[in-house]
Amino acid sequence: MIKSIRITPMLYIIFLMLPLYWLLTMALKTNTEILSGFSLWPKEPTLANFKTILTDASWYSGYINSTIYVVLNTIISISVALPAAYAFSRYRFMGDKHLFFWLLSNRMAPPAVFVLPFFQLYSSIGLFDTHIAVALAHCLFNVPLAVWILEGFMSGVPKEIDETAQIDGYSFGSFFVRIFMPLIGSGIGVAAFFCFMFSWVELLIARTLTSVDAKPIAAVMTRTVSASGLDWGVLAAAGVLTIVPGAIVIWFVRNHIAKGFALGRV
Amino acid sequence: MQRKVNQKAWFLVLPVFLLVAFSAVIPLMTVVNYSVQDSFGNNEFFWVGSEWFVEILNSDRFHDALGRQLLFSGIILAIEIPLGIWVALSMPRRGWGASVCLVLMALPLLIPWNVVGTIWQIFARADIGLLGHTLAAMGIDYNYTQSSLSAWITVIVMDVWHWTSLVVLLCYAGLCSIPDAYYQAAKIDGASRWAVFRYIQLPKMQRVLLIAVLLRFMDSFMIYTEPFVVTGGGPGNATTFLSIDLVKMAIGQFDLGPAAAFSLVYFLIVLLLSWVFYTVMTARDGAEA
């Protein structure tokens, strides 16, 4: 009986893995092999495509740029969201509900709407084509999300902890950093994971705000697509390499993933 | 939890407020500004009032894109939500099997969106793609660059591939929160598999399903990158969804006024429809409470 039940997830996973398998085989084939005929697996596996990417600055700098703005964004989002989430979970204040819904409504704004104004805004203050510009722009949807997730986790921490710490003579700052933050450690991890994820996968805004110096890997790839003679092998290898950071991050948070996806609110 | 009234809490919220105001309010004001003005270049603007809004709301181009978008989001929700629930129900609840399933299923969610497009492009092309080649070998006429139907199927299957896991993971989290005693009580009460689903699992998943429906609706309604990479909005305008059309208008043709009006209408539609989903799904809950 157990075996028959597991068929659905297995079929589903096969469906998920097939395109990824194909991407990987492409990355291991030479361009001639790709174009000369159809084969289910690489006849002469080669790492040449990966080598191209890792030695050509126009390719690998894309990864470095992406990593820089993703990490910047994660740090900014979490550090401003922490105090705000604490305020929402512990206090009532003027306009708190409106503010919370306004924050969340930003998650519903189509990024396409912001493309042009972002371009103008960051150009006018001289931040165009910098990592910080992309990091700030991604805060648009990551900060509300981080506040929401953290608020969910913080509400699960009994208020008595705050009061006890106060009686024990902790200042607010040292209480927050030394007692409260460790308590919601998994919440911070989950929030950081989501910030990382949404910043890493986004292309439209990142591409609009950069041209050369901070160009993300995703944009480097689109350039290759529009070039005349398509180098499928290198493109596939670049694709494989963009999946790697995600896979590593998932592996680390795999035990919190289900709870995290329910945003700590199940 | 009872929360204390404390106006000083505003200081804690201030950084978020300033940051989001900077990255959301200023750009939105620019958009509003453009939407009511026209320009003849040289930074000369003059007031046109609601003209652009009237133009957008009456244009066939906008209606077509909106229609395609609604159809797309509808199909996506109709496939991904039931499929996600079904997969989550049949997943192992504990042990290494569960971990493996979670990690593999979460993988598509962390792939940059344009790479998702690239993956499907490579996978579906008739000359080099596994799917395209197989279908061609079976004699099925499939070519997403020429046939609108093929293009739609490709875009939808791609989205199912990309996002169903989100629904699965949310539902799985909901299912894991049900204590064993419920299943045991249901056994003793002689409940059928269907009754267990209908009266135990579905009610317990309601909250996460609300999140799932909202997220999937919003994100599918704003979809840009994946179809853009695969089909570029074509063939013709067959897969030109709202975001693709908007970017074309704003960056490609630089029609600032209409694009700005388009943006605001678009944003309002997303807000309105999200609100409708939210109200409908929680009202049912309220009526039963």
Added chain:
Amino acid sequence: MAAIHLKNVAHSYIESPKSQADFALKQLDHVWEDGGAYALLGPSGCGKTTLLNIISGLLKPSEGCVLFGEEDVTETDTSQRNIAQVFQFPVIYDTMTVRENLAFPLRNRGVPVKEIIKRVDEVAGMLGLGDQLDNRASGLSADMKQIISLGRGLVRSDVNAILFDEPLTVIDPHMKWVLRTKLKELHRQFGFTMVYVTHDQTEALTFADKVVVMHDGEVVQIGTPEELFAKPAHTFVGYFIGSPGMNVLPAKVDGNDAVIDTMTIKLTQSYGALSGDVEIGIRPEFLKLVPADKSDIHVHINSIEDVGRHKIARCQLGEQTLAVVVPENEHVPIGTMGIKFDPAHTHVYQNSRLIEGVS
């Protein structure tokens, strides 16, 4: 209705158990008489719930079989056994009204609508749920929810036994008493077999005609509350039941004498020379403090606790500590006193089990 016979039943959650320690429930053979009120008493993790789930069929025992009367039901599905079970945390179907909740087990079994309406009204009347029937079940208090889960068991006219798995854990203290009284009432009225799992001795002793005490996956004694008190069959029963529990002292037993350190206590029976871990057990109620010159055995009083009905003196006897119940009106000074053991209630245990001597 029939007696429930657990025939050489044992259970392990590990697939191929290697030693006795791998068994969550060690082999046991016991008949639950028809219409009896049993309590299953023991600390958390002693295998009570495992035993209960084997009876209801939620678990299939790794060894042995379950008989209802003469019929072997080991392989029978839970829903086919005539068993109802109430769980630790109230299980109700959130989206249904109280009426639908009560009707649910009958609807699943395809009982005709008319019959369902009749049964539900009957049970609701019995449990005092009459005016709640059309309310949503999710909004009710924990004790009402627990009554509804009980009601779902009672509506089935074919029910043979009702099992309770620590049903009062989440109930307010003052409601616990009300619910327990209600259960006793229902038991008298309908004569179902009831098995009640708890780790609370008061609950067990007030509810049951017979108490089954479990320890470490093993049934250590089955008896009436009186028997458990007067003659604990295992040192565990001795100190788990009673407040404070039985004093258990390592001793050397030879013939009619028990020797603790250097002091000798006379026993009513003769045991020969015992080997292994030998202990004597005596309840604090059967120890008596006397002035130092009235006894050969002396103790040092460490402290006195006044619990209202009586006092408890904590004493030092050589290396051992003893609890002694002292009547409320008797004054006990801190210091050295004599102590007397009631020989009739001084039991001898070998490897933790009670052994009988010859008189």
